[in-house]
Amino acid sequence: MRVLLHTIAQAGAPATETPLDLPTLRLGRGSDQDVLLADLRVALAHAEITPRKSLLGAVAHIEAKARLPLWINGRQTSGDDLRIGDVIELGRYRLTVLKARAGFELALQLEERFAAHDERQQRRKSLRMDLQQVGVSKRGWAWGLFLAVLIPGLLLPLWFAQQPPASAEISRERTLPSGPGFDILWNSGPLSSAHHALQNDCKACHVEPFAQVSDASCTGCHSELGNHASSIEVAGQPPFAGQQCTDCHREHNGLTGLTPREDAACTSCHADPADRPGAKLLPVKDFTHSHPAFALSLARQDGKNFVWKEFRQDSPEAKRQDTGLKFPHDLHLSPKGIAGPDGNAVLECDSCHTPNADRSGFLPTQMETHCASCHRLDFDAAAPDHELPHGKPEQVVRIVRDYYKALALTGVAPPLPTGQSTVKTGPDARQRPDDPRANAPAPVGRTVAWAEARAETALRDVFERRTCFYCHAVSTDGPPEARWQIAPVAAPQTALKGSAFPHSAHSTENCTSCHAAETSKHSEDVLLPDISSCRECHGDTGAMTETPTTCQSCHGYHSHPLTAPVATLPPAAPAP
């Protein structure tokens, strides 16, 4: 093997070339070696380079001969084929494989990496004894982490937020995105359950960047909300003027968090409403101590009409209201019972008061449904099936007169008028035992005069003594064509206008534990319980034993209908 050895005695000096022709090139510290490496760390016979045939042609192969490490290109090895550019390190010597000139199979450059006296300094320099030398760059990690947070946390959502939304419409018809966008990372907290569908659609509410959510975002869907103040005058002034939905309705505060439940939301104004212009309000600091007596809207007769006036429940006026009816609750609810069509019957409240569909209240009590089974509208004991229509005095007069005229002429009771809204009752419908008609004599010598007289008697009986008179006030001073006038009856209305009382939430209570119906003798009696009755069970939030009750347990906020937003109404607009 012909080898050309370039030896560089010291850095910068020209290389001296030594051609060698040997079967094996021996490297070591021993004096018998071909390449002498005077370093104590090099073995006497450290390594040998021999020519070898391989698939790629002839190559030089280096083989470690001692058990000392052989470093080629920074890798420790026991032997390897040499390629051009390979660097073999032996102690402080370095052998580099060069491209061989013609006539040589191998060219090696031998140099000292550092002089013997420099070695220690070089070694010292190569030691990594400080944390700053381990290649962990604080600065690199810092900027890396900075970008790792900034790109997904700010830049991607920002880019996404600039994209046009799936739907620009703010209404219930809005097309929702199919999945979350990058801006989901910005979601500061779960939306309220009602808005949960908008979880992936930030722009459904956040329309303008860097602008607070406006009322338009809310009213796009919630278009039929009432206002809080009852009059435009009040609603147009502070604190209502300029108020925004988001002042009270704070989103991203959890599934149940959208409507403020704290009493402070109400009492911040209502505790001291004196300085609120235009509002005639009583101060309310809490429920337990300072809530005023309930305001009841009670009927008052005004001529032939009724008007509803508001009275505080603790005033004497609030003890009664005009109904136009006679109805003693105590008599009907007597525990001994009351005579009914099937004999003695003990009535319960729900005999007449039927809960409505959601059981929050009751259906109106109706003559036909609730009264007529006992209170039959017949007028002649001999013809108990002949009943009069309810609520039409002129018809009653005509029917009774016609009945007796027909009887006088034909001797046969006329058939019931078809299509007449009479009260249907069973054939064994009850007659009051003291009813004189039961013993009325059979008509003899029937004439028109007889019929007139008989009708007159029956009508007086119906209107002035019995049938109508049991329940209604009847006056007889009407014009001749409508002599009997039934006093008007007030249509039932909810007395508590400012609150909602859910009967269903109180279904475990007896009716009479709140309503003193069992002792009420007159229909004029107002049977609503007062606030002290509520306070037996309900207390403020934080109460020790009472059921915690917030303002919103009974009261709503958007309770007064205003057809247009306050801001768009002229100041002088009349209250609707």
Place this chain on the structure above:
Amino acid sequence: MASPSSSSAHLGFLRHAGFLWAKVSLWLCASAIAAYVWHAPADGPNGGTWLGYTLGGMGAALILWLLWLGVRKRRYRSTLGSVKGWTSAHVYLGLSLIVIATLHCGFQFGLNIHTLAYVLMVLVVASGIWGILAYDRLPARITQLRGGSTREAWVEEVFDLNEQTIKLADQMTPAVHQRIVASAEKLKLGGSLRQQWRGAVNSKDAAALNTLLKERADTLLRERGSQTFDPTAQSTVVFMAGQLQQAGSGEAEALHVQQLLDLLARRNELVARINRDIGLHARLQLWLLFHVPMSLGLLAALIAHVVSVFFYW
């Protein structure tokens, strides 16, 4: 927190100006807690109430100021307070940030950029506490370990000892020489982060070498009297040394082995001490590898948090 022995030297910044910044920080926390308890917003405590905005603004300002320490400590010419004072304020105000930020968010957490900012802030503060603990414990141990000497002197001595052992080993069998050279080459002083942190040791190699040498010594002692010479087993130098010491080459080698063992023991002890020293210094600084990068991560999360809450106001 600080033991009296070390705090005076290395944790002096904690007592700076009569705990001035500790008091400021405590006052800040107490005010924030009082305001939080007194303030009862209708929608519950959160970052969007006026107190939430106030505490958030304070927290953001604090974070930016605390980050500024990284800049300030490099400005040796600055006359705006001492680095000691800045460090004191940095530590105490940094700790108060936990209270301020927690009250700012009103204990609302979620899988979002806002909670990421909070978590990063907690991690930064936690790594800062780690740093204080490190500065409390480690300097005393370093002082004790060094015992008046320096690491540089030890390193020089290790180099000397290495050269001596190689020279000595060169007079012995090639096997011993190879092992000694390999041992000197493999010697680990410091190294990678893990090696510095754990205190790199070559105990396995050292033990194997010791065993080899001791066995050789035993063999030589046993062979005394029946000296046979195997030219293939011994180097020329040893052979010549053996020739020169006609009295008994085995005894001469046994003496060398003994010297070698002494040198190696001294060297290995020094290496272990240097590595322990490196380890202690690494642990004194390691917290910064977390504290500084996470601070920058926190800065990014803070920017994203502030921009996002006002972008989607």
